[in-house]
Amino acid sequence: MSERSAGAKTAKQVVLQAPISSSDPATLATDDMDCDLDPLSADELRGVCERLREESRRRTVALASAVHELRTPLAVMDGYIELLCNGKAGELTAQQSQILADMQANEKRLKGFIADFLTFSAIETKNLNMNFEVGDLNTCLSEVCSLWMPRFQKKSISLYFRPEDELEPFAFDHLKIQHVISNLIHNAWKFTPARGTVWLSAEQLHWERRLREEPTVHEKRRIDTRKLPKAARVIVSDTGPGIEAEFHQEIFQDFRKLTRPGNASDSMGLGLSIARRLVNAHGGKIWVESKPGSGSKFFVLIPIPKH
């Protein structure tokens, strides 16, 4: 084996071991190596990956600037719609009111897409600013619930919120956690059929020491819960169609969506990947437990920093 091809093999191993997503340019570069071109040395390959990453970052920034610009005309339209709805530009017929209501609903959706895309690009370009402030998680969650309640009522789905009374205030980024929970509730609302139920609940627990089953007396004595770090766990569960086990990890990837009744073709498959990244930025975890036909249960674990 020549020195050059030996070097290429090492390079391939190095790149494959790196924690990268399938959409990462580095993956594309390793895929390219399977064709009949001269193999690249480790340094050359690293250079190519770096250039691809930079190019992808620049493209995301350009796209984000364009998307950002959409917010101004949208705000102007928002103002005019509001004016018409309030009857300040003359009285409306029932049909005109209905048209305006549709326009308003679509405008809300567009705002949601823009917000999601801007968050996604901020994460991609490492420009996500975290704003940790001590606050009450129950209040933060109940605000999300109130915002969603009218849409649940309209679709005849019951939405329940169970707060955790024991939860002390702790430092987290309120808006980002609201974004995470909102994305989960949006999915629950979207996929749960009418007359279904969605629960949002919070609880305080000790950080991830998964015990096999019921601990033995000896184990119980050894585990001093006062010494374990604490975490808040938020659960969003629904009586929707459920998700097959093989997709439980995949659905958290960028632009990954499954064909489901209720999922509009214009959904982007970004909600869960954004949620995952925002939870990771808190040092937390997100996962799903679900079986087809038995609903879905999404868990978000947020560490509670020590005072």
Ligand SMILES: Nc1ncnc2c1ncn2[C@@H]1O[C@H](COP(=O)(O)OP(=O)(O)OP(=O)(O)O)[C@@H](O)[C@H]1O
């Ligand atoms: N509560 C749920 N019940 C059943 N399937 C779900 C649920 N939540 C998510 N999924 C599945 O996971 C996929 C990914 O969800 P995600 O929120 O990332 O994307 P989306 O809802 O399709 O699009 P977007 O959130 O960008 O509008 C969905 O397309 C859906 O198939």
Ligand SMILES: [Mg+2]
């Ligand atoms: Mg979604």
